[in-house]
Amino acid sequence: MKRYLRWLPMALAAVLLWPTLSAVAGELPPLSLTEAKAKQAVIVDTRASYFYQGWPMEGEQQGGHVAGAEHLSAEWKYRAEQWPAALKEKGLHAKRPVALYGAPREVAEVARLLRLQGIKQLFELQGWQSAPREALARxxxxxxxxxxxxxxxxxxxxxxxxxxxxxxxxxxxxxxxxxxxxxxxxxxxxxxxxxxxxxxxxxxxxxxxxxxxxxxxxxxxxxxxxxxxxxxxxxxxxxxxxxxxxxxxxxxxxxxxxxxxxxxxxxxxxxxxxxxxxxxxxxxxRPEFYTTLDQAKSLLQQPDGALVSIRTWDEFVGNTSGYSYIKPKGDIPGAKWGHGGVDANSMSDFHNPDGTMKPAREILTMWDQWHIEPTQQTAFYCGTGWRASEAFFYAWLMDWQRISVYDGGWYEWSMDPNNPIVTGERQPSH
CATH class of the missing domain: 3.40.250.10 (Rhodanese-like domain)
Incomplete structure (x- = not known):
């Protein structure tokens, strides 16, 4: 019962604010999809993440988001220090127009938040319900x-x-x-x-x-x-x-x-x-979904292979092992950094503020910086398999065809003193 009581003030506030928020949304200048493209506006989906990813709303025959749209849900809560990175990730800045779509309340809330970040060129996208859609493959x-x-x-x-x-x-x-x-x-x-x-x-x-x-x-x-x-x-x-x-x-x-x-x-x-x-x-x-130590070593020599470390940057460069029970620090020479989170129990680099999966385009952009590409033979690893499994699942949702988890990961690799280790800052290499 306490959980529901805790949300009651928020629910009441939403009801009281509804007329105001609807009015604010209605005051945004309308913009058609053609006009938005001509203005090179950033199109932003303000709905819940599951509609963006592909689930149809009630009454819809298709789900997903307007083709090319970024995602900034009205349900998310960013801390002040998180906003600069979030805006950069979505290509939002004061000099570029933004066309929002979703329910009136959602559009109004995101418009309010963007204004607080100094973004004033705000429009409401018209006809988005019938616009071409994109969706997560699975x-x-x-x-x-x-x-x-x-x-x-x-x-x-x-x-x-x-x-x-x-x-x-x-x-x-x-x-x-x-x-x-x-x-x-x-x-x-x-x-x-x-x-x-x-x-x-x-x-x-x-x-x-x-x-x-x-x-x-x-x-x-x-x-x-x-x-x-x-x-x-x-x-x-x-x-x-x-x-x-x-x-x-x-x-x-x-x-x-x-x-x-x-x-x-x-x-x-x-x-x-x-x-x-x-x-x-x-x-x-599906034995191809599993990679052994010997296969991981072979993958490092494969021209189109990618052994991908799903660990924090501090783990990747050797500042910490990430685990109390793993002593060696560093990572596998030739591995590519696939991001992780704030620590070994986090995958925050892959999550929206509410813990849902980030848009595929944002994950792909993150991986592309380290030349991790959908066509490669890719094995994800971490310390002992949990973080790697989540990265694998997201790649599978995106319909990557040649993916696996190197189960042993850093724990197995680092236990053998004959396996080479690399530490220190480094940049992506092809």
Whole structure:
């Protein structure tokens, strides 16, 4: 109950401000798509991230965003020091016109925020509902809270599972936090069932198959995963795709997104799904999604290969190992920096302020700086596989064809003193 009471003042404020915000949106000069292109205006989608990524709004036949549009949701909260980087990332500055679209309230709020940042040439894009759209290639695999709640309620949903579906929260260790609050009807996956010490690499294929069968997962089961940290859910998602589960979906923004949307939670034990006798295909069905140490070394010699470090800059240059249990500092010579977050438990470089996935164009721009390209044979790695799995999943959502996770990562590489290590500042090389 306290969670709902906490949001009540905000909800009341939104209701009271609605007429004012609508009026502000209506006061923006209208601009057609043709005029916006002629003015070289930045087109900005102010809606929630799931509509931008590809989910259709109610009454729409298609989802996604106006082709070429940047994304700046009215729901996001930037701190003052975050605004300069956010504006640069989206190509927004005082000398360039900006054409906003979305609901009146959303347009008004983003217009207000941009004015505070000194951007005054603001317009409201007309006819955007019928404009050509772009979407994330596999947007259906990045689900949102309202979709999941409707699915649970038995309501018709876009991109519905074709058959049996199961929901799991993923985390490390016993489900202590889960017992206090979780999405109704969720099972629980302890990542200790997917990884084994000392390197925290994946368990054997036989153990992975036994785990999937125990949880009622076949190759044709739709599996919906979420986490209190999305990296944990992505870790499970990657290994399920490797095993051969055809329809793996991730809740964008994780459990926090569920809370933000004010969806119902419950307490108690995880749901226990009925085991199944057979997976249906031989595991691994997608062995190419997994890279070993020897394969990683070969990839470094491959002309179109990219071994990509999903770690912080301080880890990449050797200022820190990133982990209390990993002593060596540095990174793999020849590896490309694929970004990460503020520390080893963060993927903030890939997230919007609310924890949802950034637009593909922003991730691609970030990777392009280090010549990480969709056509390359690409293996992502981090310390022990979690961050790399999230980067892999985002590349898979973008339909990259030649991707994998180097599971051993920096932990495995650094344990052998015969493996070379590089430290210090460095620039991208082709």
């Amino acid at each position: 947007w259906q695999q990045l689900v949102h809270p309202r979709w999941l709640a409707d699915l649970q309620a038995g309501k018709p949903v876009t991109a519905a599972p074709q058959g049996d579906w199961k929901l799991f929260e993923v985390d490390w260790g016993s489900p202590k936090a889960f017992l206090i609050s979780h999405i109704p009807g969720a099972g629980y996956i302890d990542t200790n069932r997917l990884e084994t010490e000392v390197l925290w690499n994946k368990v054997s294929d036989q153990a992975l198959e036994a785990f999937l069968l125990e949880n009622g997962i076949r190759h044709d089961t739709t599996v919906i995963l979420y986490g209190r940290n999305t990296m944990a859910a992505a870790r499970a998602a990657h290994l399920m795709l490797y095993a051969g589960v055809n329809d793996v979906r991730l809740l964008d923004g994780g459990l926090d997104a569920w809370f933000i949307q004010h969806q119902r939670t419950e307490t108690g034990l995880p749901k226990q799904y009925k085991p199944v006798p057979a997976f249906g295909v031989t595991i691994p069905a």
